[in-house]
C-alpha cells in the first residue's frame with residue numbers, strides 16, 4: 001500500500017501524479033502554520049494514523065503557512081466540498097454556517113485545562129456537532145487544541161482602565177465580539193491573516209491568541225505585551241467535509257473517525273504541554289513582556305450574563321449548563 005505525506009506546491013503535484021497509478025484516494029488538508037506548530041503536527045498525526053488503520057491506498061497533500069487563506073476561507077471550502085477535505089477549525093471561525101458552534105469556544109467557558117479536557121472527551125458537544133453537520137456539511141472527527149488564549153497588544157493592558165476602549169481583533173463569531181464588548185474592550189472581527197498588519201499600522205491595538213501561534217507567526221514583533229487574562233483554552237475541532245467523508249469507502253470512513261479522535265488526543269496533550277514552554281521561550285528571547293490582569297474575577301462577572309443570553313437565544317441553555325457542569 002502507499003501512504004504519501006507531502007507538502008503542497010510543484011513537488012507535491014509531481015509526486016501526486018507519479019503516485020496516481022496506485023493512490024486510490026487523495027485527501028487534501030490545510031494549515032495556518034508551518035510544521036513546527038502543534039496544529040500542523042496534529043494534522044500530520046491524523047494522516048499517519050489513517051495510513052496505519054486503513055488497508056487501502058490513500059495519499060495526503062497539505063497546504064501549509066496559510067497558503068490557502070485562513071480558517072474563514074477553509075470553512076467555505078469545506079462547506080462547499082472544494083479545495084480541501086480536512087482541516088482544523090476554531091469553532092468561532094465557523095459561525096457563518098452554524099451559529100451555535102461558537103458556544104464551544106466562547107471566552108470564559110472553561111474553568112481550567114482539566115475542565116476543558118473533560119468536556120471535550122465527554123461527548124457533551126454532540127448537539128453542536130450535529131448542527132454543524134446539518135447546516136455546514138462539516139463533520140467533527142476529533143478535538144485538539146490546549147493553548148491558553150491571552151491578550152497580546154502593542155501597549156501593556158493590565159487592568160480595567162487600560163482595557164476600556166482597547167481596540168482589539170476578535171474571531172468572526174458575534175459572541176466573541178459580545179463578550180469582549182461586555183468587558184469594555186472595543187472588539188472588531190478581522191481576518192486572522194490581516195491581524196499583523198492591522199496592529200502594525202495602528203488600525204487595532206492588539207488581539208488575543210495562544211502562545212504557539214504568537215510565536216509561530218511572530219505576532220510578538222507588533223504585539224509584545226501579553227496579559228494573562230487566560231480567557232479561553234483553544235478548542236481545535238479536526239473536521240472533514242461531509243461531501244468528502246460520505247464518498248469514502250466504509251473502511252476508510254472508520255479509519256478516519258478513529259484517527260481523528262486519536263490525533264485530537266495527541267494534539268491536546270502536545271499543545272497544552274508546550275503552551276507554558278513557548279511562552280517562556282519568548283520571554284527568554286526578549287520577544288514578549290508578560291503581566292497578570294488586575295481584576296480578572298470582575299471580567300468573569302461581566303461575561304456570564306452574556307454567555308447565558310447567547311445560549312438562551314440558541315435554545316441551548318441546558319447544553320451550556322451541561323458543559324459548565326463537566
Ligand code: MAV
Pocket residue numbers: 071088089090093171192208209210213234
Ligand atoms: C489561533 O491561532 C488558532 O486557534 C486558529 O485556529 C484561529 O484561526 C486563530 O487563532 C484566530 O484567532 O482566528
